[in-house]
Amino acid sequence: MSIEPGTQGSVPAGAELGAPAQTPPSPDKGMFGVQGTGDVSGFGRLVRSRPAVFDSPRPFGGYFDDVYDALEEAYPALSEAIEKVVVDRAELTLHVRAEHILEVCQVMRDDASLRFELCSSVDAVDYLGSDERRFHIAYQLTSMTYRRRVRLEVAVADGVTVPSVTRVYPTADWQEREVYDMFGVVFAGHPNLTRILMPDDWEGHPQRKDYPLGGVPVEYKGAEIPPPDQRRVYQ
Amino acid sequence: MTTSEYATERETTEGRVFTVTGGDWDSITSSIDPLSNEKIVVNMGPQHPSTHGVLRLVLELEGETVTECRPVVGYLHTGIEKNLEYRNWTQGVTFVTRMDYLANMSNETAYCLAVEKLLGVTDQITERTNTIRVMFMELQRIASHLVWLATTGMELGAISMMLYGFREREYILDIFEETSGLRMNNGYIRPGGLAQDVPDSAIRKIRDFLKYLPKKLKEYEDMLSGQIIWQQRTQGVAVLDVTGCLALGITGPVLRSAGLPWDLRKTMPYCGYESYEFDVPTATTADVWGRYLVRMAEIRESLKIVEQALDRLRPGPIWIEDKKIAWPAQLALGLDGLGNSLEHVAKIMGQSMESLIHHFKLVTEGFRVPPGQVYVAVEHPRGELGVHAVSDGGTHPYRVHYREPSFVNLQAIPAMAEGALLADVIAGGASLDPVMGGCDR
Numbered sequence: 001m002s003i004e005p006g007t008q009g010s011v012p013a014g015a016e017l018g019a020p021a022q023t024p025p026s027p028d029k030g031m032f033g034v035q036g037t038g039d040v041s042g043f044g045r046l047v048r049s050r051p052a053v054f055d056s057p058r059p060f061g062g063y064f065d066d067v068y069d070a071l072e073e074a075y076p077a078l079s080e081a082i083e084k085v086v087v088d089r090a091e092l093t094l095h096v097r098a099e100h101i102l103e104v105c106q107v108m109r110d111d112a113s114l115r116f117e118l119c120s121s122v123d124a125v126d127y128l129g130s131d132e133r134r135f136h137i138a139y140q141l142t143s144m145t146y147r148r149r150v151r152l153e154v155a156v157a158d159g160v161t162v163p164s165v166t167r168v169y170p171t172a173d174w175q176e177r178e179v180y181d182m183f184g185v186v187f188a189g190h191p192n193l194t195r196i197l198m199p200d201d202w203e204g205h206p207q208r209k210d211y212p213l214g215g216v217p218v219e220y221k222g223a224e225i226p227p228p229d230q231r232r233v234y235q
Numbered sequence: 236m237t238t239s240e241y242a243t244e245r246e247t248t249e250g251r252v253f254t255v256t257g258g259d260w261d262s263i264t265s266s267i268d269p270l271s272n273e274k275i276v277v278n279m280g281p282q283h284p285s286t287h288g289v290l291r292l293v294l295e296l297e298g299e300t301v302t303e304c305r306p307v308v309g310y311l312h313t314g315i316e317k318n319l320e321y322r323n324w325t326q327g328v329t330f331v332t333r334m335d336y337l338a339n340m341s342n343e344t345a346y347c348l349a350v351e352k353l354l355g356v357t358d359q360i361t362e363r364t365n366t367i368r369v370m371f372m373e374l375q376r377i378a379s380h381l382v383w384l385a386t387t388g389m390e391l392g393a394i395s396m397m398l399y400g401f402r403e404r405e406y407i408l409d410i411f412e413e414t415s416g417l418r419m420n421n422g423y424i425r426p427g428g429l430a431q432d433v434p435d436s437a438i439r440k441i442r443d444f445l446k447y448l449p450k451k452l453k454e455y456e457d458m459l460s461g462q463i464i465w466q467q468r469t470q471g472v473a474v475l476d477v478t479g480c481l482a483l484g485i486t487g488p489v490l491r492s493a494g495l496p497w498d499l500r501k502t503m504p505y506c507g508y509e510s511y512e513f514d515v516p517t518a519t520t521a522d523v524w525g526r527y528l529v530r531m532a533e534i535r536e537s538l539k540i541v542e543q544a545l546d547r548l549r550p551g552p553i554w555i556e557d558k559k560i561a562w563p564a565q566l567a568l569g570l571d572g573l574g575n576s577l578e579h580v581a582k583i584m585g586q587s588m589e590s591l592i593h594h595f596k597l598v599t600e601g602f603r604v605p606p607g608q609v610y611v612a613v614e615h616p617r618g619e620l621g622v623h624a625v626s627d628g629g630t631h632p633y634r635v636h637y638r639e640p641s642f643v644n645l646q647a648i649p650a651m652a653e654g655a656l657l658a659d660v661i662a663g664g665a666s667l668d669p670v671m672g673g674c675d676r
Contacts, residue, residue: 118481125636138623140610169484170484171483174643197676
């Protein structure tokens with residue numbers, strides 16, 4: 001069972017590794033080097049510990065049940081493919097095993113009672129330190145026929161490839177390239193998986209939590225200013 | 236010594252003489268494909284007046300026909316999404332507004348809607364705030380479409396349109412400046428409310444503008460629509476049908492120009508759009524001409540929405556009631572820009588220690604957002620603008636991703652350009668209305 005963000009004690013590792021000079025300092029360190037929340041006033045909203053998001057129980061509510069039932073009918077191997085179903089803030093997230101994502105997308109697009117014609121967005125989140133499979137790739141699917149939205153989420157560890165969904169949703173082409181560029185997740189079967197936003201010869205993947213902000217010295221008119229995490233710090 | 240079939244040799248008193256016969260050049264040249272021989276690769280951009288910003292197109296040409304087109308983006312990448320993770324939730328507005336610099340209000344609203352959904356306070360946003368958000372998003376849409384008309388006019392040879400479009404847009408930016416202190420990159424819409432209320436002077440300007448623009452729109456249509464050059468440069472150019480649009484994820488005016496009336500303001504309303512009366516203009520031609528018609532009609536629909544918003548604008552609070560989210564100070568626009576109102580400064584510095592603590596904590600540390608993730612989409616001038624925001628329960632975003640319509644829509648350039656003429660690449664690219672600041676983020 002993977003751990004969701006915000007589980008008790010899940011300090012994002014990036015906050016620890018990060019720049020001592022970042023202003024304001026990481027929230028988890030508090031304003032004056034305090035550990036924990038540093039909240040003695042009760043002001044900053046009491047920190048409510050939230051249990052890891054487990055499977056949401058049926059019924060999910062709204063159209064979510066219809067979507068799940070239709071998917072189950074159209075894709076009999078669903079129980080193998082789905083790790084868990086999370087309903088949170090009126091949004092349905094289906095956690096799909098990486099190897100099944102292409103098939104699930106195909107069914108989601110083609111089945112007459114699902115009809116998720118548009119893949120709105122593909123992006124990733126790095127849960128370094130709180131999940132073994134640190135990269136969670138989120139596919140936001142939109143059904144124009146039924147005016148519905150569903151999120152598919154795939155979790156993979158560093159170095160594990162994910163099947164590309166470009167065959168089903170050609171629009172995922174650039175978005176998967178961006179995920180590769182920013183996180184280093186490799187999509188198998190992508191027609192042209194190269195960097196898209198960063199220069200071709202860039203080293204590292206900037207959106208990873210263990211990649212510092214900036215990360216390279218700033219050159220300006222002959223002067224060279226060190227990256228933010230290596231600058232002098234007053235505290 | 237070898238003899239060649241192309242040259243016979245004979246001995247003379249002056250030495251050996253070769254007679255070159257040749258004459259078979261025709262057979263040699265015809266064995267080479269004349270077209271592939273003329274294939275050239277042209278780098279259009281990244282610095283090019285017709286590419287709408289720093290977009291680079293690698294074009295393979297046969298004569299004037301484009302056989303292959305490869306867009307290269309990323310020249311304006313500034314790491315905004317990464318930067319957001321190092322700032323608190325409220326400060327994020329300042330960053331996201333700089334993504335698509337022609338649609339600041341939409342960027343800000345989408346971000347704020349995502350933060351509010353994470354906080355679970357969407358219902359608590361005041362009526363007045365929602366109305367002002369809608370009004371400003373629509374004014375922004377008009378401004379953005381005017382810039383589209385201006386730049387596209389320029390790229391297709393109608394330079395005067397460029398001057399007029401930018402002139403009218405400046406009226407809208409004046410309204411924004413009157414309200415937020417800045418023409419662009421306003422940082423005006425904040426999680427839970429607005430930086431400050433709309434002053435009466437700005438309301439008067441909006442009313443004047445509503446009277447002023449329709450006449451001007453008519454002038455532009457008189458100038459462009461009947462003009463033979465404009466028609467020939469746009470009609471039947473860069474056609475992309477509904478199937479192509481959906482496969483490539485194209486939304487916004489480009490999708491509507493193909494005939495599908497998909498507009499998030501109608502289909503998945505937010506900020507109370509369901510209570511406004513307006514139409515979703517479509518065209519059926521799926522070409523640059525259709526996109527021109529759709530955008531012109533959208534400007535008129537936006538004017539209708541702005542008018543309705545003005546009519547229903549009632550005095551009232553602009554900030555959410557929850558004091559642990561609402562900005563503690565009433566900001567005021569002074570001579571030197573936006574700042575804390577003098578009354579508020581007098582109160583926290585002279586009268587109430589608790590107010591000072593409250594102000595200090597909320598401004599420096601910010602509010603905490605319960606963990607979870609949301610995806611919120613708004614109808615941006617260029618299509619679906621989606622915000623995927625993830626919180627780990629802290630005062631900073633854990634991750635914010637923008638699904639930028641410029642980024643996704645640019646994928647359509649090869650589909651529009653390949654097989655067409657070089658000049659139509661300009662028209663097709665312009666009709667997508669890409670803003671590279673948004674595309675590269």
